[in-house]
Amino acid sequence: MSYHDSVLLKESIDALNIKPEGVYVDVTFGGGGHSREILSRLGEEGKLFAFDQDPDAHENTIDDKRFVLIGENFRYITRFLRFYGVKKVDGVLADLGVSSHQFDAAERGFSTRFDADLDMRMDQKSELSAKRIINKYDEKDLADVLFLYGELRNARVLAKTIVEARLNGEIKTSFQLKEVLQRFLPKAKEHKILAQIFQAIRIEVNQELEVLKEFLNQIPDLLNEDGRLSVISYHSLEDRLVKRFIRTGMFSGEPEKDMFGNTDEPLKKIGKLIIPTKEEIKENNRARSAKLRIATLK
Template sequence: MNYHSPVLLKESVDALDIKEDGVYVDVTFGGGGHSREILSRLGEDGRLFAFDQDPDAHANKIEDDRFVLIGENFRFISRFLRFYGVKKVDGVLADLGVSSHQFDAAERGFSTRFDADLDMRMDQKSKLSARKIINTYGEQELSDVLFLYGELRNAKVLAKTIVEAREVEEVKTSFQLKEVLQRFLPKAKEHKILAQIFQAIRIEVNQELEVLKEFLQQMPQLLNEEGRLSVIAYHSLEDRLVKRFIRTGLFSGEPEKDFFGNISVPLKKVGKLIVPTREEIKENNRARSAKLRIATLK
């Protein structure tokens, strides 16, 4: 399987401050790069659980008695760890977004480079696909998805164009969608705009922001005292949620202050924001937008 080298590998695993006998979770297993690095730092009594709902990732399973791979969405992290008798962990690592393998597997429909079925499901059992969204969502619903998740200013006119086109013929493939929207794709910006459109649809298909929120809300109860959270985000929508939750424990609004003007926030940030070096970006283009944030239980 073609899984590229993990982004910010050393930095994100260093962030966990690994104890040899600790219990850790890699919620985005993918090619297993982060998991292998964590295992290399654990002693015989350490344990690592990993999550990945994509069956392709299970071809990379690591044969190690200290390791368990769970084929589920990481929004259910606490529930599935309890199944293994684990209520608290020493660290959780999340490398958000789509793996290089998913982008490179043409038939999955994640990439703008290939003509493929509009799929984009990370969980192949899910009923909601990109094709369903493009062909059944109402104009307003479609416009909201493109505006909120793709940050596209002309979301309304894009949605209207899609709705008009599908009345003539169902839009089934990525190139068909590209053709429908061709007049909004000026040569110089075609790739950027298409990437935003595909990102918006992909986030909706996989409920990525809802999943991230549910996951973050479980961290204060799941982490041991001094437990660490290490999160790599690739676009501003995810990064904003992570930053906000670490700072306030909320996703909107401000936390309430007590009589003395103090706020009670469950997590505390550790160090500064970490971004990849120029060398890493040169070696792995996917790293260019990565941002690593670290937090610990207060």
């Protein structure tokens, strides 16, 4: 089984419009599929920096003098690029979400398929785990997580049920959590509801939306004049943030207009939304919800 099957591989790299001598960043290295495709299009003078905070991904590092793998969260993209003397780049790729490996490694606790410790940490050094959220968050905070990040309408009753259940002992594993919530999991919808619950907890554990916002806010100052941003997202919460930032340079509200009615958005979109073909989805089911958006400086 491969570590991770890269989604929209050709489309997302084509979007970067790679210059052989350019400097590029893959902020979600994972199995290295996108990075290897970028390197195949770079000349000898080109450079590729990649980010991944997950130690498992570092086993896939690429032995190439043009390549540098940085073992940190991509929210710190500007800081670490400057450490390497890089202030501007020609393109940035982000393949958001969880890698196939993280879903398939039972002990990581990302998947609803396995009975594993409630972990879900992409950064194994982090103190905040799924187990801590389930057992330590108060009822209101837990309900907020389930509602905001899982878009679950019954978030309050789910949170109440979890809080009551943990009075009888710590909820340690994914199957224990599933058992606690069993009455809210009708057979026809069990997988969908569990996926929403796990998504909500995972986003909170890894601060995924905050990380995405911090990352996007740095892009306008990081890109060269004709540089490109290529972002693949997998659920509506991510995609809305990416779409909105490309359109307005903001995550909420509308940009202010000057006296002539003009606004000053930093980015502009390139082309239309790109989604996987039926053939790709057939070969890799995890591609089914992927959306690719491309932007450059305005």
